[in-house]
Amino acid sequence: MFKVYETELAGRKLTFETGKMAGLANGSVLVRYGDTCVIVNVTASKEPRDGIDFFPLSVDYEEKLYAVGKIPGSYTKREGKPSDKAILTSRAIDRPLRPLFPKDFRNDVVVVATVLSVEQDNSPEIAAMIGASAALSISDIPFGGPTAAVNVGLVDGKIVINPTEEQRKISDLTLTVAGTQEKIAMIEAGANEVPDDVMLEAIEEGHKEIKKICAFIEKMKEEIGKPKFEYKSFAVDEDVYKFVLENYEEEMKEAVQEVDKEIRDENVSKLTDKIIADYTEKFGEELAEEHTSDLGEAVYKVEKKCVRDMIFYEHKRVDGRAIDEIRPLSCEVGLLPRVHGSALFTRGQTQVLSVATLGMMSEEQSLDGIDTEETKRYMHQYNFPSYSVGEARPSRGPGRREIGHGALAEKALVPVLPSESEFPYAIRVVSEVLSSNGSTSQASICGSTLALMDAGVPIKRPVAGISTGLVTNPEDENDYVMLTDIQGLEDFFGDMDFKVGGTEKGITAIQVDIKADGLSYEIIKEAFERTRIARKHILEDVMLPVISKPRDEISKYAPRIVTTQIKIEKIKDVIGTGGKTINKIIDETGVKIDIEEDGQVFIYSNNQEKAQEALEMIEDIVREVEVNGIYYGEVIKIAPFGAFIDLGCAGKEGLLHISKISKERIKNVEDVLHVGDKVTVRVTDIDEQGRINLTMKDLVENKDENEE
Numbered sequence: 001m002f003k004v005y006e007t008e009l010a011g012r013k014l015t016f017e018t019g020k021m022a023g024l025a026n027g028s029v030l031v032r033y034g035d036t037c038v039i040v041n042v043t044a045s046k047e048p049r050d051g052i053d054f055f056p057l058s059v060d061y062e063e064k065l066y067a068v069g070k071i072p073g074s075y076t077k078r079e080g081k082p083s084d085k086a087i088l089t090s091r092a093i094d095r096p097l098r099p100l101f102p103k104d105f106r107n108d109v110v111v112v113a114t115v116l117s118v119e120q121d122n123s124p125e126i127a128a129m130i131g132a133s134a135a136l137s138i139s140d141i142p143f144g145g146p147t148a149a150v151n152v153g154l155v156d157g158k159i160v161i162n163p164t165e166e167q168r169k170i171s172d173l174t175l176t177v178a179g180t181q182e183k184i185a186m187i188e189a190g191a192n193e194v195p196d197d198v199m200l201e202a203i204e205e206g207h208k209e210i211k212k213i214c215a216f217i218e219k220m221k222e223e224i225g226k227p228k229f230e231y232k233s234f235a236v237d238e239d240v241y242k243f244v245l246e247n248y249e250e251e252m253k254e255a256v257q258e259v260d261k262e263i264r265d266e267n268v269s270k271l272t273d274k275i276i277a278d279y280t281e282k283f284g285e286e287l288a289e290e291h292t293s294d295l296g297e298a299v300y301k302v303e304k305k306c307v308r309d310m311i312f313y314e315h316k317r318v319d320g321r322a323i324d325e326i327r328p329l330s331c332e333v334g335l336l337p338r339v340h341g342s343a344l345f346t347r348g349q350t351q352v353l354s355v356a357t358l359g360m361m362s363e364e365q366s367l368d369g370i371d372t373e374e375t376k377r378y379m380h381q382y383n384f385p386s387y388s389v390g391e392a393r394p395s396r397g398p399g400r401r402e403i404g405h406g407a408l409a410e411k412a413l414v415p416v417l418p419s420e421s422e423f424p425y426a427i428r429v430v431s432e433v434l435s436s437n438g439s440t441s442q443a444s445i446c447g448s449t450l451a452l453m454d455a456g457v458p459i460k461r462p463v464a465g466i467s468t469g470l471v472t473n474p475e476d477e478n479d480y481v482m483l484t485d486i487q488g489l490e491d492f493f494g495d496m497d498f499k500v501g502g503t504e505k506g507i508t509a510i511q512v513d514i515k516a517d518g519l520s521y522e523i524i525k526e527a528f529e530r531t532r533i534a535r536k537h538i539l540e541d542v543m544l545p546v547i548s549k550p551r552d553e554i555s556k557y558a559p560r561i562v563t564t565q566i567k568i569e570k571i572k573d574v575i576g577t578g579g580k581t582i583n584k585i586i587d588e589t590g591v592k593i594d595i596e597e598d599g600q601v602f603i604y605s606n607n608q609e610k611a612q613e614a615l616e617m618i619e620d621i622v623r624e625v626e627v628n629g630i631y632y633g634e635v636i637k638i639a640p641f642g643a644f645i646d647l648g649c650a651g652k653e654g655l656l657h658i659s660k661i662s663k664e665r666i667k668n669v670e671d672v673l674h675v676g677d678k679v680t681v682r683v684t685d686i687d688e689q690g691r692i693n694l695t696m697k698d699l700v701e702n703k704d705e706n707e708e
Helices: 084-100 124-138 165-170 196-224 238-256 261-283 285-290 292-314 400-416 440-454 488-493 521-543 568-575 577-589 608-622 697-707
Strands: 003-009 012-018 027-033 036-048 057-063 107-117 148-155 158-161 173-179 184-194 329-333 341-347 350-359 378-383 426-435 464-473 476-484 496-502 507-514 560-565 592-595 600-605 630-639 642-649 652-657 678-686 692-695
Touching: 003 196, 012 124, 012 196, 027 124, 036 124, 057 084, 057 124, 084 107, 084 124, 084 173, 084 184, 084 400, 084 507, 107 124, 124 148, 124 173, 124 196, 148 165, 148 184, 148 196, 158 196, 173 196, 184 196, 184 400, 184 521, 196 507, 196 521, 238 261, 238 292, 261 285, 261 292, 261 488, 285 292, 292 464, 292 476, 292 488, 329 440, 329 521, 341 440, 350 440, 378 400, 378 440, 400 426, 400 440, 400 496, 400 507, 426 440, 440 464, 440 496, 440 521, 464 488, 464 521, 476 521, 496 521, 560 608, 568 577, 568 592, 568 608, 577 592, 577 608, 600 608, 608 642, 630 652, 642 678, 652 678, 678 697, 692 697
Parallel strands: 057 107, 378 426, 652 692
Antiparallel strands: 003 012, 012 027, 027 036, 036 107, 148 158, 148 173, 173 184, 184 507, 329 341, 341 350, 350 426, 464 476, 464 496, 496 507, 560 600, 592 600, 630 642, 630 678, 642 652, 678 692
């Protein structure tokens, strides 16, 4: 049955339509937010997927270029693989939803959000996040929502919910918050060094709107929601779990207490083999075979319990650190001789090599998406090869996780980069994870800051990143232990990974992954304080002693830039017909040249003299011809009455009459001048038809006088 539900979000109409489209999906909602339209369809398999120990949730956010009246630029004129922004949005949809499904649920669930129409003032990403929650809530798929989400901006010091396109351009904050009626479920932010208290206030203001939308979806669910279907539970067999817990808890506790990740993994692996062997001996091979997956899950649960209990009750971590202690840190710069900037950052067994490259502005990334951003000057890419975790897997290109981590580091560093006018380069940083034991994205932030400084990029302030973790009491949300600088195991078994990047002045990026059902404001506030203290330590005690400020000069292997500004109407003269003029300059000097639409000219060269030569050639082309102006030109034609001189100003030429060549009387022009000769001339007058008359006579006389 077709139903329409209307409410308001940030003063704009938000509409949910259901029952008209996609009738075979388990749940379907068309969300209209102003003129932005996103249809979200959710489906679930009838049977669980065999042989897995995780919940198989898949989220796809599909950008359709027809939504903004564009035809795809690809050869096939079809949308290709998802853009980075689409992948990041898929991750943002996934994160608040995933913890709200039953822990023992193994049926495939697919969420597809298709963008049908976009009005730039009303975010399709937010419409998709809200629509996914609504579609799941009214479907028959087991789901513990609803959730909702908003964007939050900071415009002229004021917090704005779901800022418009114009407000986003001047906002000091790009914050996406998702949550339930009770708690915060996801935070993603980029910020211009926003203080902790302002960030917390922005999150709280966003949550007020989230609560309203959650309550609205709950009413929809009550009215048209389907009964949730029964599913096969994959909860571990209680008897198997009891056997492992009662007999091996102490051994497991000993096995996990190890600083070295490889040794710890080996300890757990040996204990697992022992448990399976003991179980087989006691209960027989047939029962052991039947409970193979239960044994694996029971070992996992006991390991998790041991790690969490040690942290929660004893304030003891597997590597022996205090709960607020950071792993050993080190860094160095300038490792690679031919690159423009490089740095190695090590935190415990996590190690990241970041490499910076400077290029022409024309080398910035072109974007073909549904928003108004068409290019990206700063590109940050993150690679996570299998050897970094000691595994033997072939590389298959970056996955969603790699794209997400690269985007987080990019957000953290963009606010401190110099403007294009201050530093007219495209900038690419690649973070290569060499070894991973948690917090590689935050190591990427630190290493990339150092690489940029090593490359001579005049960043405003250095940026550091750190993450905090959490172990909570499930019976009391106010009873918890927070960990500073979590390693892989603490992330895996903990309740959150709260990543914050920032400078000494404030926050530049946040990404929060939550495995529990949400966070209270008190936890968020403490996480901000913990990360602020840790960032200060990393910056002052580790990074700045290695390189205190950006290099005074860029690498000798990086292109030097000479700039000038020309009149817009002169651009065509510099380029020439079919690019003839500019290509001639490039061929003669070996430089690279970018000309912007506003008349800015960037000349790139590793040779300063050649760059200066190209600049002079361009300035000659755009120079205006003026009466009494002196020009160094070339003889291009000889006539009985004089010579025609190319003045080097956008093809302008003038007549040097035979009587104006010398103070001596000349019978034939060819006796003095020839085609191709370089001469210095002065403009005597420009007539009404624009014809230019020249003289050499007085210049020759002056030269003779000077020689005397």
